[in-house]
Amino acid sequence: MDKDMNQMLEDLSRIEVVAEDILAGRRELIDLDRQRNKTREAMRALQQDKGADKKAWICAGKMFLKVDQKKAVQMLSKDYDILDGEMSRVRTSLKVKVNELHDLEHKDHLKGFNLSPLSSAELKSVQSLL
Numbered sequence: 001m002d003k004d005m006n007q008m009l010e011d012l013s014r015i016e017v018v019a020e021d022i023l024a025g026r027r028e029l030i031d032l033d034r035q036r037n038k039t040r041e042a043m044r045a046l047q048q049d050k051g052a053d054k055k056a057w058i059c060a061g062k063m064f065l066k067v068d069q070k071k072a073v074q075m076l077s078k079d080y081d082i083l084d085g086e087m088s089r090v091r092t093s094l095k096v097k098v099n100e101l102h103d104l105e106h107k108d109h110l111k112g113f114n115l116s117p118l119s120s121a122e123l124k125s126v127q128s129l130l
Contacts, residue, residue: 011104014104015101015104015105018097018100018101018104019101021097022094022097022098022101025090025093025094025097026094028090029087029090029091029094032083032086032087032090033087035083036080036083036084036087039076039079039080039083040080042076043073043076043077043080046069046072046073046076047073049069051069054068054069054070055067055068055069056068056069056072058072058075095114098110
């Protein structure tokens with residue numbers, strides 16, 4: 001009986017650890033999404049601004065830099081792409097952790113959870129068949 005109790009406690013602690021990892025991943029995803037939205041808003045504001053001097057102030061770390069608007073938009077676009085990639089990485093790791101949690105809870109995996117969109121080449125080949 002003591003052996004069964006220890007096994008149950010180990011299982012519950014493992015479930016708790018995986019659930020905490022999932023919650024931490026979701027919080028990270030929310031933070032990354034906020035950063036990405038702020039970056040998108042800044043890019044859009046710079047693109048709409050038709051200022052005469054064509055210079056913009058950018059905060060890089062603890063410094064403010066005055067750079068050309070085109071350069072600022074390029075920098076923000078690069079940051080946006082990096083944030084987008086990071087969000088994809090977090091989403092992928094969340095899928096793995098959710099599946100692990102379902103395994104630990106002895107539940108079936110979620111149906112359709114691991115779907116991915118068609119690539120452009122796959123889409124073209126499907127369209128050629130239709």
